[in-house]
Amino acid sequence: MRKYKVVVWCEVCGLNHEGCFGGGTETIGSSYETWEDAHKTAAEYCGDHPYSYRVEEDDEY
Numbered sequence: 001m002r003k004y005k006v007v008v009w010c011e012v013c014g015l016n017h018e019g020c021f022g023g024g025t026e027t028i029g030s031s032y033e034t035w036e037d038a039h040k041t042a043a044e045y046c047g048d049h050p051y052s053y054r055v056e057e058d059d060e061y
Contacts, residue, residue: 006042
């Protein structure tokens, strides 16, 4: 069965190592059973922040 993960980054900080997520990306939460669950969690997490995200298949599963 496929599982999904959410990768987030900050559009404002870009690659600034002193900015959000150390200027890189971060995986939030754990793995999710469905793409929809991952997307919903990401949308809630990013909310009013200048974060972008993508949902990917989790290679660990």
